[in-house]
Every structure is written in structure tokens, then in C-alpha cells.
Amino acid sequence: LVVVYSASAFWSELKFQNPAYLLRSHLFKVLIGMVLIFVVAKFDYHKYEKYAFHLVVISAFLLLVAIGQRVIIKGAARWIHLGIFSFEPSEIARIAILFFTAAYLAQNAEKLHDYRNLTTPIVATAVIAGLIVLQPNFSTALMILAVVGVMFLAGGVRKTHFAALLGVALAIGAVVLVFESYRVHRIEMWMNHGAGNYQVRQSIIGFGNGGIFGVGPGNSRQRNLFLPESYGDFIYSIIGEEYGLWGSVLVLLMFLFIAFRGTAIAKRAPDRFGYLLATGITSAICFYAFVNAGVAIGLFPTTGLPMPFVSYGGTAMIINSFAVGILLNVSKQVPDLQEIQAVPVQPKQSKKLKVRSSEPVVGRIYS
Incomplete structure (x- = not known):
């Protein structure tokens, strides 16, 4: 909240004559997210398995609505506007495809040795990713493919x-990439070490201003309209400028902690659905965070991906909070040490796991 206020205050003052305008909006969304985490953590995550396919269908419909409305913001039709509020359906779609993939892989664990049984999740992922590309939102589509690949x-x-799937995906991705000239231009600017990329150059200047210890909260110069999206996609640069190297590293360490805890929860999940769900959620949050940080320092081409729980934005905040609530519920159902010691651990099987999707397996450690 402090970083969002600092990064947005100057622009809010110019636009709304109130430096705290965006802060109040963001605070409201953060409060919704906190309540959502608490509520979702109370519900058994197995209940979502039954409705995974329905969520994908609804997400595809919402993506079509967004494309059909043609409300263009920053060159893309990514939003659905409903009176006083709007939301980004691609954020809903990425969590929906995660649910569906986890459910399908869990329910068909014994059949995955046959590539033909992968058709359903591949088609579902391709449809969702394809609709997102049409917005256009190439980077979000890539992140969905990356998370599904990990799963x-x-x-x-x-x-x-x-x-083989990776090779096909890379080939199709390359064709889609060169289909639009602006995407090729972004790659060219990145390969030329940011030459001509105003955002990246200003972002790196911000890190340079901050040095090791930073210029202090609220003292950023880059937020004064020098750095576009200073409170959104490039908020990591404001962190680097105001809190220095130590602040930047601390943020990444927090996401590394999420990766560590999420992996631990996944490995001790009571069933395959929980294992895959926790794996997908952890991967999604951490991929977004590290790609966002990489873009800010010029390591990756500009993507437009926010940093989870840090960047300003309502839909992403709410969806990520929902995902964390599910992760906490999986953790809540992890058997404690006494249960693990009381029930003999089943010997690790071969590639064919004979476990039903939601059949609890106390003591199993997935790897």
C-alpha cells in the first residue's frame, strides 16, 4: 500500500486533484482480497474440482464478450465494463484453466502415458490462450502456457x-509473435539492450537513483511522470529507487518464500488434485513476480504483466487472493506429523499412479 501510494500520488494529484485517490481504490481492493483469502481458505478445495470445466466455459465466454465489446484501453480489448466497475476476464481465465488442468490430470493419472489422452487439456488451454492473444494479450497467454506446462x-x-508439445508451442508462438509488428519491435528493442525503449530506460534510471539504500519512501523522482505505469507494471522500479538494492532483494525473497512454502504444501497435499492445484498456483504467482522484476531491470522484453500483490490493479489482486485462499485450504488438509507416523507410507510407485483424483492418501509425499 505504501509503495502504491508513493508511485501513484503525483499522477493522482494531476488527474483527480487528490494524491490519495488511487490509494483509496487500491485499499478497497486489498481489503476485499484479505476477506476473500479468509473465506476461501475455509472451503474444501475438492468442491472446485466438480466445476472446473464449467469455469473454463464461462471464462471463454467472458473473453469473447471482452473482445466483442471492443473497449480499447492501451491498445487492447482486455476489459469488460459493467457500469461503475470493470474487470479483466483473462485473470479469471488463467485460474479457471489451472483448475481444469489439475482436475483432468488428477482424474486421468493412469492414462497419461498415452498422448491421445492429453487432447482435452491441450485443446482447452489452446482455446483460452488463443482468445487472450486476440485481445491482444500475448504475454498473459504465454504465462498460461508456462503454468500448464509445469502442471x-x-x-x-x-x-x-x-x-514434443513444447516444440509445437514454440513454433506456434513464434508465428503469433511475428504476426504483429509491435511484438517484433519489442523484441528488437530488448535485444538492443533497451535502446529506444523509454519505459525500460527510465526504469533502470530509477534503480540507479536508489543505489543500495534508496532515496526513501515518497522521494522517487521517476514517479513524477518520467516512468509510465510506475504504480502498475513498473512498480518494482519504484521499490528499487525508494528502498534501494536491499528493498528490491527483500521483495524477491518474499516471493522465493512463497515458492518454497507452496512447493512444500504441494508435496504434502492429501491427493493428486491438491498437489497439482498447489503446484499451479505457486508457479503462477512466482512466474508473474519474477518476470515482472526481470522486465523492470531489462532482463526480459516488456510484457505488461503486473507484480502479484504489489502492482495496482483490482482483478489481479482479487484472483491472486482467491488462489492464495485455495493454497491455504490445501495446506490446512495436509496430514500432521502424528498422522504420517501412524499410517505407513505407501511405497513410491512407477509412472502410473493408481490414485483417484480426490482420494486422500495420508502420508504420501509427492515429488
């Missing part, structure tokens, strides 16, 4: 099949 590997898909 495929975690779910037991053969490495040869995964390699």
Missing part, C-alpha cells in the same frame, strides 16, 4: 510427449 510435468506426462 503437465508435475502430473506425470511423459517427458518425450512434453518435449
